[in-house]
Amino acid sequence: MTLFDTQPWLVTAAPIPAVDDQWRNALPLAPAFREPPPAWPTVSPAAAVEAATSALSPFSQLGGTPARLAASIYDPPEGLADAPAAPGWDLVLVVDTSPSMTAWYPAANAIAACAHDMPCFHSVHVVKMHNRRPTLRSDLFASADLPVLRAERFSPDRPKITLVLTDGVGAAWHRRLLWEDLHQWATSHTVAILHVLPHHHWSLSGIPTQPIQLRAPQPCCPNRDLETPTTDGRSPVHDDDPTTSQGSVLIPVLEIRKRWLDQWTRLLLTDFLVHQQTLAIAAPSLRPVVPSPAPAHDDAPRPDQLITDFHTTAPEHAFDLAVLLAAAPLNRFVMQLIAAELAPAATTRDVSAVLTSGLLVSIDSPIEEEDDYGGITFDFLPGVRQSLLAWGESSQTHRVVSLLDTYLSPFVPALKGISTRMRSPDVQALPRLTSRAAPYLEIEHSLLTALSGETPRHRTVAHVLRQRLDAVISAQPPTDASTHT
Numbered sequence: 001m002t003l004f005d006t007q008p009w010l011v012t013a014a015p016i017p018a019v020d021d022q023w024r025n026a027l028p029l030a031p032a033f034r035e036p037p038p039a040w041p042t043v044s045p046a047a048a049v050e051a052a053t054s055a056l057s058p059f060s061q062l063g064g065t066p067a068r069l070a071a072s073i074y075d076p077p078e079g080l081a082d083a084p085a086a087p088g089w090d091l092v093l094v095v096d097t098s099p100s101m102t103a104w105y106p107a108a109n110a111i112a113a114c115a116h117d118m119p120c121f122h123s124v125h126v127v128k129m130h131n132r133r134p135t136l137r138s139d140l141f142a143s144a145d146l147p148v149l150r151a152e153r154f155s156p157d158r159p160k161i162t163l164v165l166t167d168g169v170g171a172a173w174h175r176r177l178l179w180e181d182l183h184q185w186a187t188s189h190t191v192a193i194l195h196v197l198p199h200h201h202w203s204l205s206g207i208p209t210q211p212i213q214l215r216a217p218q219p220c221c222p223n224r225d226l227e228t229p230t231t232d233g234r235s236p237v238h239d240d241d242p243t244t245s246q247g248s249v250l251i252p253v254l255e256i257r258k259r260w261l262d263q264w265t266r267l268l269l270t271d272f273l274v275h276q277q278t279l280a281i282a283a284p285s286l287r288p289v290v291p292s293p294a295p296a297h298d299d300a301p302r303p304d305q306l307i308t309d310f311h312t313t314a315p316e317h318a319f320d321l322a323v324l325l326a327a328a329p330l331n332r333f334v335m336q337l338i339a340a341e342l343a344p345a346a347t348t349r350d351v352s353a354v355l356t357s358g359l360l361v362s363i364d365s366p367i368e369e370e371d372d373y374g375g376i377t378f379d380f381l382p383g384v385r386q387s388l389l390a391w392g393e394s395s396q397t398h399r400v401v402s403l404l405d406t407y408l409s410p411f412v413p414a415l416k417g418i419s420t421r422m423r424s425p426d427v428q429a430l431p432r433l434t435s436r437a438a439p440y441l442e443i444e445h446s447l448l449t450a451l452s453g454e455t456p457r458h459r460t461v462a463h464v465l466r467q468r469l470d471a472v473i474s475a476q477p478p479t480d481a482s483t484h485t
Contacts, residue, residue, distance in 0.1 A: 029116040032095060032126040033105035034371040036333050040407055041340045042106075052110035058261040061269060062089055062120040088122040089220075090154045091115055092162045098131040098170025099362040099378070102332040103351035104196050108165055111194075111256075122158055129178070131170035132362065137177045149181070152188040159220035160189040167196050168205025169356055176206070183281050186223035186249040192264060193253045193279065196352070202253075204356070209253045209277040219269050223249045229273060250278045303383035307391070310357045317346040318353040325354060326388035327400035327450075329412070329443055330378040337407060342399055359384050374411030376439050385443075389450035397450060398422060414440040422447060425461035433468050442469060 036042050093115065095101070095108045108126070116124045127145045134140055141149060153160040162185050164178075172178050185191045195202060202209060215227045228250070252267070254260045254277070267274040301309070311319050321343045328334050335354070339346045354360070360378045380388070389397065398419070405419040414437035421429050425448060431437055448462035 031109040052114040094164045096166035100355040131172045168207040173206030213273045252276045318350040323392040425457045
């Protein structure tokens, strides 16, 4: 469910390229993003990497470049790990970490693992782009990652590729905070954007593209050297074309699909004109500044209206998944657990659709808690959780609660025994109310309210729990640590 699963625009029938047993990348590559606990239902890492390898199989053509045969030992830039001498390209994979991209973290791990095992790549560096609530360009990358990003190449004998994995939905794209970095990278080496959404949904993102024909005057050239044809189609030009004049660069934007990646590798390795969807970025001195969005107005849509709009426009299984998720504390691990176990027809795209539905807010968490299996990193807007629970059946709610009791309670003591409490509510059985347990008991109150038609005890326990929670809330100062997704 969590990777390339059954989405036809991601999984292809392309053969998996054979790996040369005489060369294996000796550097270990730990997952950039934490994997779910081993006992949780999910797609196995091996299956995920196999799917990624199939989708990325056109990259095996990069092994035919002159750099493939010119292995050398080199001194990497300061701050980079030593690597063994091996042929191929150096790859930097920049992964967007906006709230909506959390659904694609398993895919990012699989893509990095696949590239690490492909002989055409000498080294693979994964860099996280911090795109939750950025206000300045300097907020996007950790200082330790800057040498990797800014290096023109890591060896004179090997070209460098920077690939940006994103859905284009985060604030950095709409405010164009990454434009200056993309321009710098594309001036010195090869750059492309891997868009996790299918092309017909790119209008939802902040990456404006246009179709254009490009030609590389020489293999492995930087994006700044890419040529475009004249309007009469007689010959390629470069500096005189208005699209690429005045210091602008063109960056190919690609679906993660064999046909798209075939076209792009053809652009890199030949001097043919190749059709590409591209993002044009003007020189820094010519770009307008995009201001921060204005604060939201008080006349926001009602929960019922938000849910109705999402039900109308959501992908096939996304709305049903949202109803299931309304019964749980939300983070990426829990969302993928529920989808894998209770909504097997749902895909990563459906999880992503819920994250971009406008029904959720992203909860800022301390860095050390972002990968906490039991942490809460997303919550529904006021009134939305209760309305979604009303759409579902009580049997569905009990199934979600049983999952929480089985898999999540070892990490969240407040959830231990919740399935029993939902079937036979008892005030004496309620967990002790603490500041850490309060968010989970808020969800328990919503569940008791949604199930209040089953027995009078559900209503009684829900009423008592509400009184306890209100007493805690009234004793705390108000905070605002969330942002819409």
